[in-house]
Amino acid sequence: MTADRERNVAEDLQRYFAYRLPARVSEIESARDAARDAGWRDAPLRTFHRLAHSLAGAGATFGFPEVSDVSRRLESLLKSALDGGSPPEAAEVEGLLSRLRDLAGHPPDTEAGASS
Numbered sequence: 001m002t003a004d005r006e007r008n009v010a011e012d013l014q015r016y017f018a019y020r021l022p023a024r025v026s027e028i029e030s031a032r033d034a035a036r037d038a039g040w041r042d043a044p045l046r047t048f049h050r051l052a053h054s055l056a057g058a059g060a061t062f063g064f065p066e067v068s069d070v071s072r073r074l075e076s077l078l079k080s081a082l083d084g085g086s087p088p089e090a091a092e093v094e095g096l097l098s099r100l101r102d103l104a105g106h107p108p109d110t111e112a113g114a115s116s
Contacts, residue, residue: 010063017062021104024055028074029097035078040087049078055100070099 031048038044052075059068074096077088 014062014064017058017064021064021067024051024058025097025100025104027051028055028100032093032097036090040081045078045082049075049082052078064103067100067103070096070103074100 028048028051031044031051034044035048052071056068056071056075059065059071074093077092077096081088
């Protein structure tokens with residue numbers, strides 16, 4: 001009974017993550033806009049980086065490895081800019097955000113492996 005309850009809780013958390021993913025991606029896109037408008041500097045860039053970092057960790061935690069992988073790649077680009085490198089390539093940032101949008105629109109089946 002305890003294992004079933006734990007599995008149900010884990011599945012509920014996965015479904016909640018999938019449900020919230022489009023809003024989180026939108027928040028990251030807004031942060032991208034703010035960072036770009038600020039010249040890829042200062043607090044807006046740090047916020048963009050923090051949101052990408054957070055999504056990378058959450059994706060792994062809740063069983064969404066591709067979300068985690070794409071977010072981690074975005075985080076790495078932003079970390080380089082934070083460390084004094086040049087601004088990230090707009091096309092590369094957009095490509096990663098586009099993939100996150102795709103994943104948010106079609107999350108993996110969180111029912112896989114669930115008992116009926």
